[in-house]
Amino acid sequence: MADDDELREFFERSGGWIESDTGQGPDNQPPRPPRSRRAMRRSRKRKRNKRIITCVVAFVIVALLGVGVVVGTQKIAHWRNALHHGTSSIADYDSAGEGSVEFSIEQGENPDQVGQRMADKGIVKSAAAFTSAVAANDLTLYPGTYTLKYHMKASMAAAVVSDQGLAKGFLEVKAGERLNDVIDNAVKESGIARDDFESIIKGGGKGILPAEADGNFEGWLEPGSYNVSDGSSAKEIMKRMVDARVSKLDEWGAPTGEARERLLTEASIAEAEVNSTQYYGKVVRVILNRLDKGMTLGMDSTVAYGCNTSxxxxxxxxxxxASNPYNTRVNKELPPTPISNPGDNAIEAAMNPPQGDWLYFVTTNLKTGETKFTNNNAEFQKLVEEYKTQNENAN
Structure with missing residues (x-):
């Protein structure tokens, strides 16, 4: 007789009763006879071997996954150590470098791009060392031309190009800066003679300024960073700054023609009168209210501009x-031109000043910049006294 395994396999293979081709029901068909014992033993052996192979493969897969997790964890830990505790695992030089080389960073370049160019020039050993140093120290890279060395430790190179004071060849136009100051810096950074810039200014900016500027550059130079070491002429540099200003105003939907010049004038006064962006809009409203009432503006900032002083x-x-056309203590209306190159915040405030009936304002606290506004002269006089008291105490 067949043993239990043979009988079990027999019934598994037979799958119950099988209908015949004659259409008779399953009750009329006997089961097929079992195979030989040798065939059944071979079948059991194959199944046993299949189970063993399946278990071995599963074990190997689990083991490989475990190794992958361990290796991945080690890689992450290694990267974190390199990022926060140095770049010893990344190709890097150990010295302050040798020789001297000029290296320029363009506006908009990211650390990866800068690091790769440094590595290509032999300044740092690898781009990875430079980008790791920038990330680990949370540095900001500034456009400009810098004096570096060959074979520098990456962290030293990163420290240099993140120091804006060491940048050369890039003109930085600041919000609220006067035309004369911009030209001084342009001459210094470009190496172009001041006479070249002065001839353009005195010539009324033909081919550079829009008609509404009426030949005056003040107010029409867009704050920002400009590469002036690329061989550009004085005219090209001036045009670049004016074009950037016009493009920004067009983008913002600023009024055109004479209204645009007026906008820049109001914004420049607001920026010169207070040192906090939160007050720009209110100052513009004071200007508009006083003009509506036929009052003089009484702004010391405009008088100072006309005298080329502070x-x-x-x-x-x-x-x-009264001979000073910018003396708004004596002369009514706005001054003939803007008194600086206003920045974004001041221009936005001039485009959308808040509603209010203010006619006077006083910066009562010079340290904090706190400025108070009022619509009557008596209150204004009290604010002046408050300013004097605080200013005397501060001294």
Missing amino acids: GTQLTNDQLND
């Missing part, structure tokens, strides 16, 4: 000099 250096004679 508000704190004005004398009584200068404050009363």
